[in-house]
Amino acid sequence: MRSTCGENLKLSIFGESHGPVVGMTLEGIPAGLAIDLEKLQVFLQRRAPGQNAWSTPRKEADLPEFSEGMQDGITNGGPITAVIHNQNTRSGDYGNVLCCPRPGHADFTSYVKYGEIFPGGGHFSGRMTAPMCIAGGMCKQWLENMGIQIGAHVLQIGTAEDEAFDAVDPRLDMVNSDFPTLSKNAGEDMQAQIAAAKKELDSLGGWIECAITGLPAGIGDPMFGGVENRIAQIVYGIPAVKGLVFGDTQNTGSENNDSFTVENSIVKTLTNHCGGILGGITNGMPVIFKVAIKPTPSIGKPQQTVNLQTGEVTTIQVKGRHDPCIVPRAVPVVEAAAAIALYDMILGTPQTDRRK
16 A cells, blocks of 8 residues: 655655554654644644544544654654554444445455455545644644645535635634634534434535645646645545645636736735646745545445445445544644645745745
8 A cells, every 4th residue: 555645755654543553654854843742732633533513423532652753842854753542443333344345435445456344444544644634733833934824614514605715815713713614604504514414324525625825936846746736646645535626717717817916026916816826836825725525425324235245235334433524624634735745845945936
């Protein structure tokens, strides 16, 4: 299984949903960078399970244990390794699905590829986003020290829609709330729809919108090294992600093109339909993108499947503890993925601003 990414830094994620630990190793980080471990824990708690009515009842402390790569909260230039101990697994809940693939899951393709269906999804599980958030939470701190901020909110769940970011001047002050939306009413509507789906033994998907501010112009490359490409590679590593959209594509050309202006001797655009990226390279405006999240596939309704041992069509009812909607807990994971991609790119980019 390929569970590594990065060019200037190298992130490796290991472990399984119901194994003893999940963890990550982050290589290529310079020595002398501070890590605020308390702030990192606050970030990890935004993703952690078992905290509210719209997440799985599975409770995990998600306390990272660092074994190397730092001393007294300062990086030493070596690989940074951290693990999170899984403390509340119930593999017995999956006894009825180890030969009958759950619809919507990677069970069938895992069986075809590896000859096995793993309890709780194994390495395919959303549990693997916990170590991704360790790496992303650290990268997010280092980016913040450079004046680069990353924040995301729930844009849509079911038929409930939040306000979109102001693409020129996005507001990021909602990111630490339990249910991050720009509009309180929209958040309440979303929570009501999640509760209704849960009552019907069903689930909901939705959209997350992410904004990145403070990025200088000139980061990225054309073709395969573009900012969109690099962010997308890691965001698509988040289970349940089904699509990304950068900027705005629904206007005519005359409406979509962003006119240029000069402000304090710096070239900017009046609007930001391009989402802060032109030709794969940042233009100095906020980077804005949206992420589509599918409905949680583990639902309590009876579903048709196949017994892979007998070849017979059968019915399955998924047990266990699952999120009726994964979207709210995926918000910090999207931020983490963006932070990893950007810090990787910045490590290999001369800090030159050519707008002046």
